Amino acid sequence: MTGAQQPSNAPAASGRGARAAASDFAGRHRSMTIIVGLAVIASILPLIVTLPPFSSFSPQVIWIDGFTNAGVFVLLAMGLNIVVGMSGLLDLGYAAFFAIGAYTMAYAGSPFGADFPGNVFWPMLLIGAAVAMVFGILLGAPTLRLRGDYLAIVTLGFGEIVPLVILNSSKFTDGPNGIGGIAAPEILDFVFPTVGNPWPFYVTMVALIAIAMILIYRLQDSRLGRAWSSIREDELAAAANGVNTVTTKLLAFALGASVAGVAGVFQSAKLTLVSPNLFRFDVSFTVLAMVVLGGMGNIWGVAVGAFVIFLIQNVFLKQLNIFFDAVQMPFFKDVDFLQYQFLLYGIALVAMMLLRPEGLFPSRRRRRELHTSEDAEFGEHGDPLGASPE
């Protein structure tokens, strides 16, 4: 809609006109743009890391492996973005769905569980998504009447319950030992190597992200996406305009959870091992921080934010350690920066809220929301029914 009006002012500034034309094109051929964009990024990244200074950090294969792990978090952040960014439902227990996806794969593909013969990974991507979706609905159902802080507390509880149940029901999950020996994916007769050659997992990850991104964009642009943002804006008004808030919120939970389920299946096939401490609260928190820092509601922004944060956490901090060790700088060489990642998150979040509350790559809507003067009144629509008895 916005694109249609751009050409009129295009001659005025040809640079802006070209950009408008590009964004117009991207709007009309979104799926194509996503595929091409991700393909370009995915092929440039491996090249960049062969150049200094990145090449001095670690060899290319390690980088690619790191990118693949980052991809898991990109998926998680995109999924959580449906719940938090698009529908405005604060979910602090998102890691639970990640865990459920991962354990679903572990049951299907390991000797500890059912150990189905053959190539279970590909069908399990769908089944893991479906199982996580069911649990998303189960969590969503009792929380439907809650908003804001209360919802956050209940989801926080759910996020704690799932790893604890996994930890303590040793008979079914082997408790803290986790489940090992999970079958790696195969295509035809080619089994994905879990060490040495990171490329198959990398390519699979990029494909998964592309698919998830296309589907999430389509949801956002649909009637359902509009209903989600109307619930985020004003739930009572949404209901009074015919949006079934119950099913719409359930769908947000379910679809958000299914993305985490896919990420979980991938993660467990890649590590060939799952254990309960992979899915503790810090995962939920990290993903939420990624969504907030990346720019709530903006799908690309959240994806890039997740990627950058993961790299900072897992590469940059490690390199700081190595660097200060190498130059033998007093004091700093004794600091283990990896220990301080949550401190850094905290600082980053505080700084972000003060300087750029809409995130690094805000959605158009968020920016409007947070950068206008007269919105003191908005956000105050707090009365639970909107039905103030006069």
Added chain:
Amino acid sequence: MSAPAASSSEPNAPILRARAITKRFGGLVAVRDVDLEVPRGGIVSIIGPNGAGKTTFFNVVAGIIDPTAGVVEIEGRELIARPRRTWLEAFLWVTPAVMVAVIALLLGVQGSGESGILLAGVIVVASLVTTLLLAIVRPAWYQRGIARLGILRSARPNDVVQAGIGRTFQNIRLFQNMTASENVLVGMHLRLKSNMGDHLVSSRRQRREEEGAARRATELLELVGLPGREDELAKNLPYGDQRRLELARALANDPILLLLDEPTAGMNPNETAQMTALIGRLRRDLSLSILLIEHDMRVVMGISDRILVMDHGERISEGTPEEVRRDPRVIEAYLGTSA
């Protein structure tokens, strides 16, 4: 969808009939025994001093709060009532699970070993979850089914919208950070039929539907007097235009009855006159019935067919504007008794 079917069965029923609506908030009786009828194509106003229970009554009719007693019928179809026998529904939820468990025990599951018991347990839990989800999502057939058992659950706001009622709010509740046309498109939510499959494949059907909806949104914005403002953010519109936009959003669902809660609150005399003219035009052009709450006596007396006067939650008078104007009880409520 079901509203036209009901209307054909009872063609002369008023659009809205509220019978003996009572709403208690703890000890406070906000609305007591209020009856109201809105005839087809009529404009009925509710007036009364502050705290008279007008908005509470409105919220009951819009399905936002459940009445303590009384029934609201829309086109002769009972839509809102005090929830009845909801305890029975709780039994209904566990029935399938219990039945499965009993059947499993009869089949001798206890002798079938660990996996058999596990399987039976999974089926029991699954059936419990399915019924609970049904109860939450409440599809139409589920509602009809439990109604046959005498279980009555009050309609949700979206059911009321589905039945053909659109509403605006006293304190404007637009989707502030969405554009004017997006606001109207949300109002069209129930008229759009694309489903999850359409969303995911971005089907041609959905695209056609969305294009049509965008055109209709433009028309509606023109109708209420906001031409060319489609892409403006709701919160950036001036106050009077926000009221108009809310009206456009309420009209987007093609309602048969509009509930307007103080449509001219906070407007200057000029804007008020325009809004009054607009409401009159809507009734004429779209053959709408309108129920409105209003404080501005000029508006009320000018456009209403009938007026209901409330005070302290009770109906103190009802009639044509002329009758109400002369009713001593109304004068008393507004001006107090002479000493």
